Amino acid sequence: MSTPQILANGWEQIQPADAGWTYISLAVRTLAAGETLELPANDQERALVPLSGVADARSDDTSWTFGGRASVFDGLGHCLYLPRDTAVTVTATTPLELAVAQAPATERHEPVLVTPDDVDIELRGGGNASRQVGSLMLPAFPADRLHVIEVWTPGGNWSSYPPHKHEHDVEGESELEETYYYRLRDPENGWAVQRVYSPERDFDLTQTVRDGDLLLIPWGYHTTVAAHGQDLYYLNVLAGPAPKRTLQAFQDPCLRSSQDTWPEDGIDRRLPFIPRHPAA
Template sequence: MTQWFFRNGDLARDGWQSVVDASLEGWQHTGLRIAELAEGDSAPLEAGDVERLVIPLAGSFRVEYASAEGPDAVASDAATASGGIDLAGRRSVFDGPPDVLYLPAGTSVTVTGAGRVAIAEAPVPEESAGEQHPVTYISKADVPVELRGAGRSSRQVHNYGTPAALSASKFIVCEVITPAENWSSFPAHKHDENVPGTESRLEEIYYFETAVSRGLDAPAEADPFGLFATYSSSAGDIDINAIVRTGDIALVPYGYHGPAAAAPGYDMYYLNVMAGPDAERVWNITDDPAHGWVRSSWEGQEFDSRLPYTQAEGQ
């Protein structure tokens, strides 16, 4: 069976901490790059037939970009005037959403700063190349924040790269915060068949980070972790049952996925990048029939009072 789970560092390449792209066997519709930058470091990428979303994970960054078509219309006057923009970041992925910047296909980019940055990617096929989307800046104040589920299924979703929030060619990008002892990405579900109005075909990347839960005083030897699982569907065989920590990556080409569970004492974060071969850019899912009923059990439950997570006090 093809390997679909990678530990932190397994996908290191060309100065990047992790690279997911079509060079991986069986992978073709999505990509992700993670860089850990020190002060003065930069991460350049050439223009190509790929759209990108720059997402600060920890720290703030300067993004310089250049389009083969000349200056792009953007949502920020500062970006228009300078050919680049400063992205206000965050102390960690558990401190609310950051500023993000969308770059269409045919745009080169250089990211400079100190901290950890993610660049979500999706190849833009030739038939979609004429549907050019503008460079788009979304400030952290304008990121749609969704509180999803209830009770121990409560989680926080930052929907900066979903169809409702961003005009893009192929990908759907969001991030999820799951507080300690809660479950997310459940009921287990899939999106590997084209059933119009019901299910769409989407590859999915999960990039994980974990940390001692907010407000807890843990010893130095604390080892934050969570759990993540996938299993097979009629579209293909897959089997991940993994302990996940910061920097780990799970790829879901098909099959049911979930739960993503945060262990007691430890919060869990994941960044999702999805795209597929269907013409419509939409996230339609089918629950595992054995577990879909769980959604109705949330009715009447109180939402987890720890959420939403915003910037921690004193930061």
């Protein structure tokens, strides 16, 4: 079985064979204005998320124009979901940074363009464990396996806290592979700390992460903390074998009670980081 690991900025793409798992493929492509990316029809469903810039995608007689934010700290995401057996040509209408997530699919669903007006926004946690979650593809989304979520964590705050896991060790817990793709508001100086550890405590990965790094989580409790003054974003992709789409997690029982004070702590006043309709 593969172990959790962090790939430093400079990675180009990961396939299941690279990660030692079964489902998730992920790439981040940088295209100049006018440049194209061809994605062939195959057994993979895809989610295309512009991290910055505007994309034009065309498949057969259908086209979509989406994106537009200057960076992940300047707006909620768009996401174009494409089912299996769909070839698409993506053209950058401006300089474009595009995340392409894939997972094998059995059923063929309909293409869906998710816009910021469709994003499910949640201010989660409390106190210095407050963060903003923008869900592009929740379990109710009409897809086979892919789930795609954006998370913004103010500097000094904890995210994915209390630590949780997706291993199906207990009834109702989902079994999911998971990736975090990190971006920092200050890409030169920003950093965060990621921890992934096993329930038995015989594995413990605690590592500094920087802008552009990628975390692969096949199993284990995991949590992240952004350095003081260093706002953090991560693109969260999940996929697994369960025929029922679910994100049900199991929290570390040793730390679960830490959330009991959240109602009185309240949500960090810096949130929401990214409003649905930014002021003009």
